[in-house]
Amino acid sequence: MSASKSRWADEDPETEAIIAQQKREKEEKKRAKAEKQRQLDEAKRAQDTAQTDNSAQAPNGDSGPPKKRRRLSNDPDATADDEVPGSEKQAQKKPSTLLRFPVREWGTCRHVDNYERLNHIEEGSYGWVSRAKDINTGEIVALKKLKIENSPDGFPVTGLREIQTLLEARHQNVVYLREVVMGNKMDDVFLVMDFLEHDLKALLDEMREPFLPSEIKTLLLQVVGGLDFLHSQWIMHRDLKTSNLLMNNRGEVKIADFGMARYYGDPPPKMTQLVVTLWYRAPELLLGADKYGTEIDMWSIGCIFGELLTKEPLLQGKNEVDQVSKIFELTGPPNSQIWPGFRSLPNAKSLKIPSNSSSLSGSLPLLPRSRFPYLTNAGLGLISELLALNPASRPTTKQCLAHSYFREDPRPKPKEMFPTFPSKAGMEKRRRHHTPEAPKRGQEAPELDFAGVFGGAPGGDSGEAGAGFTLRLG
Template sequence: MSTAKSRWADDDPETEAIIAQQKREKEAKRRAKAEKQRQLEAKAQQTQTPETNSHPANGETGPPKKRRRLSNDAAETTGSDADAPEIAPQKKQSTALLRFPAREWGTCRHVDNFERLNHIEEGSYGWVSRAKEITTGEVVALKKLKLENSPDGFPVTGLREIQTLLEARHPNVVYLREVVMGNKMDEVFLVMDFLEHDLKTLLDEMREPFLPSEIKTVLLQIVGGLEFLHSQWIMHRDLKTSNLLMNNRGEIKLADFGMARYYGDPPPKLTQLVVTLWYRSPELLLGADKYGPEIDMWSIGCIFGELLTKEPLLQGKNEVDQVSKIFELTGPPNAQTWPGFRSLPNAKSLRLPSSSSSATSSGKIPLLPRSKFPYLTNAGLSLLSSLLALNPTSRPTAQQCLSHAYFKEDPRPKPREMFPTFPSKAGMEKRRRHHTPEAPKRGQEAPQLDFAGVFGGAPGGDTGEVGAGFALRLG
């Protein structure tokens, strides 16, 4: 019988030999596969039970008595294991599921996993210590929350601090690693990254203030972290130099979120007793209960001035004295510079000089006195004056502040790699207490204030002190 010739093949004998060899190899593979299949079927017939072998004697193998189950659940299998002895091991193996790492709810670790090295400082909402994690040897900051005066359970200040720190993952915000517990329910600790310095201590110990390029580097990091908070609808509400931490690589991080709070638009009704006194905005002092991130920008202006002079810019003895010092620096408010300020609760007792009504109505933000900041450029004075504007709506946002011309002029911000380093005190990180007011505590009621004596009138009604002891002369 002649083999059919491919119509693609030519008369070349070598080509025909190659095609014939390929056909023979393909036929050999087909026969091997058929032989293997027959061996498997013969083996399956030998392992069947007597019930299964009782088929007709004509040699035909009928269908199996039971169909193989493909379920992973062994409980779904019916009948005896003898029906499918070869399948049982496969079912046991198929129940092993792949597991992927994921966040799960679990118990907090114990504080005994950390060795406390030394106490650092005490704040309004907790005690901060330097500690070392025993397993890794890494140094961390351990903050114990103050829960003694919380008869109603866990304080909302602690919950807000934990919530906002977990949401505020930014290079210029202190990093919350975890929450650990002590032996009692009122022993709650926050484990955070440890930074060697706080800005207040550095300013007190430095012989000379920061250079203009260094001030820009510090301020850009502070405002950068604050811009991220505001983009997440979070107000810090206690910005001050002692709550700004710095490491030996020139990195600034915002810390102490005990008074932080989410806000909305329009802003909700909030307590006016927030922000440490020296960094508190005038609208809060005058009793505003609806405010937004503008109060943080006022605190940024106070910090900016402190970086320039190495001293807190507005050091009032009480609320009345603080308002006096603010108006001494910025001038008294009027209908042009701060429309609607008379509607604030505490502004009703404020007696303004008669000459204040004749102030300029150009609508521009008045510049602060040049004599107070002799080495500041015109762009820098413009930025500082806008941050310390009496009218909250006239203050720039954090995003606008970052794009200000002050940061684009010479000298440019110094790179962090070239930032000066300050020696760490190793085991002596206890920061000495400064003669500065503490942040307001939750639950305090705002006092009834009388600002009649701010401009040299009758003494204030709260403590009997006469403001800052000065009288403004305008015109």
């Protein structure tokens, strides 16, 4: 006999029929209740979806607040829907997890004693650079101690800018800042950076012959590539020169020394005109411009290009007046056709432009072929654009990288094929460069008189007539 069958079934068929009928009714009620619960769940989901759509369409809250608080993923309190037995949410319910993302945390700097200083390399305008070894890993690094002693306002803004920009400028052609370490005093602040064996200025001084054309292209592409990344991050370097371009024995070049770098905007804000080392300073800065953009970096690239070609700095002025005269000797005098609005610059009012210079064409003039006898026409066009007097005529980094000069023969040499050079930084102090130092922060721009630039009156502080040359036109 079945366990579910009544023991009186055989004796009373009527009772058995009644029991079977009750079972059917009970099962019917269960199915109706489950169907009703399913409909309630679907109605609630539709209502939640409608409230979400209304909130998206009326972010100011015109549709009123939601009737129930939405449960977060890490909310330990379960809602009523999750507690309903047999519901879909109960079946899909999983333990809540809190997602965590790696972020920088505040902490103390490591001590400089974690590094063993090996030898001094050189002194710059904003710090002393030494070669050091990480005691824990044995890696060789560059240790730069910031100059803080003569800063009247506490921590120098140049150091803050250098740290900030280097932390943001993560690029293969920008020197890598590993960390900032401290000494025993608050004035002992050190930047720990990757060590590179050479700088381009020291290499050019030691080389018997300049770099090959294919090597110059490779060097320029790397420098302009790194500068393109900086400009895309709204960072101006403002002190590009060959001594600030480091190179290792694998042919890799990295931009260094960000003491004068700063963020800028569009339109650029009012800034100091006393930036960039004199021999690499753009003419608009020398004429007193206090609003400028990335064009000043492109002028410095043009000076570096010329230095790579000739092994000597292209424009070696004794002072600001002499520097302006050497620029105009190379490019020709400015006029309103090739440089509109230059007369509005503060120091341009004293310039006495020769009368016959106004007849020059308004097109961009090429630099004299005699200064770069082995340069191709495309190369001469590129350096002429980079050293254009009018900042608006200079190419951007992207335009420079796409120039036909880099696509003609000889093609850029692969970095792996670059020659190696003995490292001066690894053995002894680098030879002192015979170049002017970068301007120091807080230094006031001198009052300049450019009346004698084109001859006839003493120029600069050396008393040389016409700052050392007479301009010939035609």
